[in-house]
Amino acid sequence: MIRAAVIGGSGYIGGELLRLLWMHPEVEIMAVTSRKYEGKRVEVVHPHLRGTGLRFSRKISGDYDMLFLSVPHGESQKIIEEYMGSVKIIDLSADFRLPQDVYEKYYGTHERPELIDRFAYGLPELHREEIKKADYVANPGCNATAVILALYPFRDMARDAMADVKVSSSAGGKKENLMGMHAERSNVVRVYRAWKHRHEGEIFVQTGVRCPLTIHSVDIVRGVFATVYFHADTNEISLYRRMYEVYRDEIFVKIVRERNGIERYPDVKYVIGSNYVHIGATYDAESRRVILFSAIDNLIKGGAGQAIQNMNLMFGLAEDTGLKYLPLYPA
Ligand SMILES: NC(=O)c1ccc[n+]([C@@H]2O[C@H](COP(=O)([O-])OP(=O)(O)OC[C@H]3O[C@@H](n4cnc5c(N)ncnc54)[C@H](OP(=O)(O)O)[C@@H]3O)[C@@H](O)[C@H]2O)c1
Incomplete structure (x- = not known):
């Protein structure tokens, strides 16, 4: 023991x-x-x-x-x-x-x-x-975990990456503060930090990508959801192929790609209470934009x-x- x-x-x-x-x-x-x-x-x-x-x-x-x-x-x-x-x-x-x-x-x-x-x-x-x-x-860090696991397979092609991260109230810890009170914290979709969030350092060290983060507080108790954007000449099949190659043997990384059902892209709702990360991707050929999604239970x-x-x-x-x-x- x-x-x-x-x-x-x-x-x-x-x-x-x-x-x-x-x-x-x-x-x-x-x-x-x-x-x-x-x-x-x-x-x-x-x-x-x-x-x-x-x-x-x-x-x-x-x-x-x-x-x-x-x-x-x-x-x-x-x-x-x-x-x-x-x-x-x-x-x-x-x-x-x-x-x-x-x-x-x-x-x-x-x-x-x-x-x-x-x-x-x-x-x-x-x-x-x-x-x-x-x-x-x-x-x-929790935000860093969500972003790094999404970005890592694409670190060689994501030089202009940036991420929008939505975080739950438990991510801030138990300390008392006015903005954490029910009347102030519930129903929010609030910019917590527009730039220079501390987890950018971890993302850079682990992936080599300087990925600015904009962090939003949202009205959930648990969960972190990251959306990562960058430009590249690719297609959706190649994006998924890379993710499968990198994470094929990973127990806790689940790749979400569904045309039907209620989880077509990763969703915090379906990882709560578990050690799983759900990741997914999409591609818009017209704007050459890759969009990655990543959902975890922050705790x-x-x-x-x-x-x-x-x-x-x-x-x-x-x-x-x-x-x-x-x-x-x-x-
Ligand atoms: N919340 C998340 O989602 C999350 C995710 C990943 C990592 N983390 C990190 O994990 C750590 C804990 O996070 P948390 O959210 O649990 O924070 P928290 O709710 O604020 O709890 C931190 C605890 O540390 C204790 N503490 C503070 N200073 C101490 C000291 N000098 N010696 C001994 N105990 C001390 C306090 O307990 P007493 O005052 O009762 O001793 C307090 O309850 C932080 O570094 C945080 O950044 C948090």
Whole structure:
């Protein structure tokens, strides 16, 4: 059994980690921290975890083999060294995803740049062999995961790519803010960031494409949907052929191409509750425009599920152990 511990267990990703780890057949949860809820049962903040018997502590104590750090960016780099040594670590923040110069362009000064090279980038579809050998993994951002998986097969032809990304409310974490209040957040289709979103750095490092992102907040609780545009001389069959070639053996990448039925292009609605990414494409010959689509559950393939996929690789388990559930429907 893998003995797991979670730091930052009171957040949305922390809660999702606990839910998925609880159901994982090879994992025992040894400890989960929250400073705010120290000593309290987890259902105080995660009512869906009632019955697990888990309780928050302020610090981790006891033995464990696998640590998930689920704290805001900037915080991991302050606390991580205390835990480096005999355990494997997956950091879900942005702190170790990027080379120092790219990190500092988007996030400001890095306090521990000498540690960055010790981390593998935790996107299994691109870095599986590195992750298998790694002790430390930096889990990708949710928007970055959606865009990179769509763009990667076309990275040689998508020089002028740009993406429109629609994000759910849970992608922003649990912190309280006025714009997150029900009266302000429900029914929105709002520009969250028009340009220079931080995940552009990850997309550039992973694909070589400088792909500007425009991020919209939309009225869903879970999910990220990316639409990527670029110009090329191609056709739809070639686009799909490339996607099939790159992702043929990938368990969690599903290519959507339907003429009938209710999901003709990827749709967030049909990935919710799962570790799957649905990708698809179309082509307009007149404008020479390729349009790619990508849908994920931000808390699973965009966060906790992908972290568990990485943990499975780090411990030599089948990659889909504990992740074999299909999406919820209807959701
Ligand atoms: N939400 C998503 O869709 C998503 C997807 C991918 C990656 N991520 C990343 O995953 C991380 C967690 O995201 P989230 O959405 O769960 O955020 P969140 O809801 O804001 O939760 C973060 C948790 O970290 C704890 N924390 C903060 N500073 C800490 C410190 N110095 N030491 C220990 N614990 C600390 C807080 O718990 P206490 O105050 O109770 O201790 C808080 O509940 C972030 O880096 C985020 O960018 C999020």
